[in-house]
Amino acid sequence: MNSLPGSQSSSRRTFLRNMTALGMTLPFTSCAVAPGGDEKAQTEKKRPFRISINVSTLSGFNLPVPRQIKLSAAAGFEGIELWTSDVYRYVQDGGDAGDLKTLLDDSGLILENIIAFSNWLSNDAQTSAQGMEQMRKDMALTAQLGGHHIAATGGGLDTFLPDKLELYGRQYAEIVRMGRSFGVTPLLELWGHGTLNKLWKVLAIASGAPCPDAQLLLDFYHLHAGGNPFGALSLLNGACLPVFHINDYPGDIPAETVRDSDRVYPGDGICPFDEVIPTLYRAGFRGALSLELFNASYWNGGTPQQVLDTGFGKTAAVIDKALALR
Numbered sequence: 001m002n003s004l005p006g007s008q009s010s011s012r013r014t015f016l017r018n019m020t021a022l023g024m025t026l027p028f029t030s031c032a033v034a035p036g037g038d039e040k041a042q043t044e045k046k047r048p049f050r051i052s053i054n055v056s057t058l059s060g061f062n063l064p065v066p067r068q069i070k071l072s073a074a075a076g077f078e079g080i081e082l083w084t085s086d087v088y089r090y091v092q093d094g095g096d097a098g099d100l101k102t103l104l105d106d107s108g109l110i111l112e113n114i115i116a117f118s119n120w121l122s123n124d125a126q127t128s129a130q131g132m133e134q135m136r137k138d139m140a141l142t143a144q145l146g147g148h149h150i151a152a153t154g155g156g157l158d159t160f161l162p163d164k165l166e167l168y169g170r171q172y173a174e175i176v177r178m179g180r181s182f183g184v185t186p187l188l189e190l191w192g193h194g195t196l197n198k199l200w201k202v203l204a205i206a207s208g209a210p211c212p213d214a215q216l217l218l219d220f221y222h223l224h225a226g227g228n229p230f231g232a233l234s235l236l237n238g239a240c241l242p243v244f245h246i247n248d249y250p251g252d253i254p255a256e257t258v259r260d261s262d263r264v265y266p267g268d269g270i271c272p273f274d275e276v277i278p279t280l281y282r283a284g285f286r287g288a289l290s291l292e293l294f295n296a297s298y299w300n301g302g303t304p305q306q307v308l309d310t311g312f313g314k315t316a317a318v319i320d321k322a323l324a325l326r
Contacts, residue, residue, distance in 0.1 A: 052079030060299025119156025169208035192225025238285030
C-alpha cells in the first residue's frame with residue numbers, strides 16, 4: 001500500500017499532534033489510498049523507524065533555518081538534522097536559537113542530530129584540544145535547540161595509526177564526558193573516503209573508549225564508499241545507532257571514486273536495502289533513517305518542496321518494501 005503523499009502531510013501531522021494532546025499515541029504507519037482518491041484504512045502495519053531529513057539535502061537552495069524546518073515538516077518528515085554552520089549564520093544575522101527550538105517544537109519535528117565539524121580527534125595534542133573547545137561550543141548550541149546528539153567526525157585525523165587506538169579512545173571518551181553536562185551525546189561518524197572509513201576503525205575507537213555510552217553515526221553511502229560489507233551490521237547493537245543516514249548510489253561508479261555529489265534518492269541506485277534494512281531491524285535499530293543527499297541535479301531541476309516530497313516518498317517506499325509493509 002502507498003504512503004500518504006506530501007500534499008496530505010500537514011493534515012496528518014496536525015492529527016498526530018491532536019491525538020498526542022489527548023494523551024493517545026499512534027504507531028508510525030504506512031497508509032493506503034484507494035483508487036479514485038478515497039482514503040480507506042485498508043491495512044496498517046507499524047513502521048519501526050522514523051523518516052527524517054538531513055538539511056544537506058536542501059543545501060543548494062540556501063534556505064534559512066526556519067524555512068528548512070517548515071518545509072521539512074510540511075513534507076511529512078518526523079525528524080530533522082540541522083547543520084551548525086546554518087544555525088550560527090542564523091544567529092549572526094540576528095536570529096535567536098530559542099526561537100528555533102520553539103519552531104521545532106511547534107512543527108512536531110524531532111531534532112535528531114546536529115551536523116558539526118571539529119578536529120577533536122587528532123594525532124596532534126594541540127589540534128585535538130582546539131577541536132574539543134569547538135565541540136564544547138557546538139554541544140552548547142545543540143542543547144539550546146533541544147537536541148541530544150551531535151556528529152563527531154574524524155576530519156582532524158590526517159593518518160589513522162593503529163598503535164594510537166588507545167589515544168583515540170581517550171579523545172572520544174573526553175567529548176562523551178563533555179557532552180553529559182549538556183545532555184548531548186557525540187556520535188562517532190564513519191566517512192567512506194576519510195581516515196575513519198572502515199567500520200572496524202570506529203568500532204575499535206568506540207569500544208576502546210573508557211566510557212559506557214559510546215554511539216555511532218553510519219551511512220549507507222559511506223559504508224559502500226569505504227568498502228565495508230553490509231553483513232557486518234549484524235554485529236552491531238542497533239540501540240547504539242540513534243540515527244542512520246539513508247541514501248543510494250549509482251552502480252556505474254566504483255566505490256573508490258564515488259563522491260557525495262553522486263548520491264541519489266533511495267531506490268534509484270544499487271544499495272541492497274531489502275537486505276540491509278532487515279539486518280538493521282534484527283540488530284535492534286529503532287531510530288531515525290535520515291535522508292542525506294548532496295545532488296546538485298535535484299537543486300537545479302526542482303523546488304525545495306519537490307525535493308522533500310520526492311525524498312520522503314522514495315525513502316518510505318524502500319523501508320516499507322524491505323520490511324514487507326506494502
